[in-house]
Amino acid sequence: MTMALTLLTWQLSYTGLSGLYLSMLVLLLSVLKAHLIGDFFMGLRTVNSFWRWAIVIWLTFATTLIATAFILAV
Amino acid sequence: MTPKRYPPGDLAIWFFILAELLVFAVFFAAYAFTRSNHIELFNTYQLTLDRNAAVINTLSLITASYFVVRAVAAIKQGQQQACSKWLLAALLMGLLFLVVKSAEYAHHYSLGINLRTNLFYMFYFSLTFFHFMHVILGMIILAAVALKTHQGHYTAALHTGVETGASYWHMVDMVWLILFPLVYVMR
Numbered sequence: 021m022t023m024a025l026t027l028l029t030w031q032l033s034y035t036g037l038s039g040l041y042l043s044m045l046v047l048l049l050s051v052l053k054a055h056l057i058g059d060f061f062m063g064l065r066t067v068n069s070f071w072r073w074a075i076v077i078w079l080t081f082a083t084t085l086i087a088t089a090f091i092l093a094v
Numbered sequence: 095m096t097p098k099r100y101p102p103g104d105l106a107i108w109f110f111i112l113a114e115l116l117v118f119a120v121f122f123a124a125y126a127f128t129r130s131n132h133i134e135l136f137n138t139y140q141l142t143l144d145r146n147a148a149v150i151n152t153l154s155l156i157t158a159s160y161f162v163v164r165a166v167a168a169i170k171q172g173q174q175q176a177c178s179k180w181l182l183a184a185l186l187m188g189l190l191f192l193v194v195k196s197a198e199y200a201h202h203y204s205l206g207i208n209l210r211t212n213l214f215y216m217f218y219f220s221l222t223f224f225h226f227m228h229v230i231l232g233m234i235i236l237a238a239v240a241l242k243t244h245q246g247h248y249t250a251a252l253h254t255g256v257e258t259g260a261s262y263w264h265m266v267d268m269v270w271l272i273l274f275p276l277v278y279v280m281r
Contacts, residue, residue, distance in 0.1 A: 022156050022271075023153060023156055039281075042280075042281075043279075043280040043281065046275045046279050046280050047275065047276075047280065049275070050271050050272050050274070050275045050276075051272075053271045054268045054271045054272060057156075057159065057264055057267055057268045057271065058264075058268065060163075061159050061160070061162070061163050061264045061267070062101065062102070062261060062264045062265075062268075063101065063102045063257075064101055066097055066098055067097065067098050067099070067100070067101050068097030068098065068099070069098075069099050069100070071100065071101040071108055072101070074108075074112055075115075075268075078112070078115045078116070078119060081119055082115075082118070082119035082122055082123070082272060083272070085119065085122065085123040085126065085127075086122055086123065086126045086272075086276060086280075088126075089123065089126030089127045089129065089130050090126060090129075090130070090280065092127075092130050093129065093130035093131075093133055
């Protein structure tokens with residue numbers, strides 16, 4: 021799944037499209053991939069505590085900052 | 095499956111992982127906010143980056159992470175040799191990442207591009223090299239774990255070290271999954 025999402029991101033970069041909506045789509049795809057890594061590769065899916073949510077909070081925090089910067093730039 | 099209270103591996107590595115993730119988050123934000131004041135510059139020079147190399151690097155890190163997952167699964171079943179072989183395979187994927195990234199750097203250098211060229215390249219080199227060093231550290235950790243596994247130090251009953259090394263490696267992969275689209279694609 022993460023491979024497919026990566027290839028999709030790569031192909032999107034060659035469409036020649038740009039702009040806020042495409043950037044947000046690409047960011048969303050990367051959040052999804054990172055979340056899959058956390059849940060399945062890191063094994064956090066079976067962890068019911070602060071540690072699972074710490075990664076989710078980090079992802080939310082980092083990507084919200086990035087998204088805010090891109091929105092402000094428009 | 096019964097939910098667990100603690101994540102895999104030594105808890106100390108998770109504090110380290112969170113600290114590293116915070117640093118990268120700040121770095122990503124610095125890039126994004128600086129870009130907002132220099133959009134044309136960032137858009138122009140972003141196109142000079144090799145997206146094919148970056149996607150090869152992304153796939154190599156994801157593949158390495160998958161191999162690490164297989165290694166952890168193997169040691170949980172007491173398969174020490176299989177575990178160390180999976181870790182070796184992961185290391186090869188890590189090496190591929192380093193080679194491709196180094197080739198990118200060499201290409202930029204041959205064109206006279208460096209940290210001082212402009213603001214975009216300053217961020218590009220510092221962000222990706224910071225991550226590059228984390229890949230190296232991750233490989234050193236995996237190599238040490240692979241060696242100890244091969245020597246029989248880890249078993250089905252005692253393999254916290256393997257999970258600890260694996261957790262760090264997955265963090266390195268996770269960071270790249272944000273870095274790649276941010277620096278190479280989003281415009």
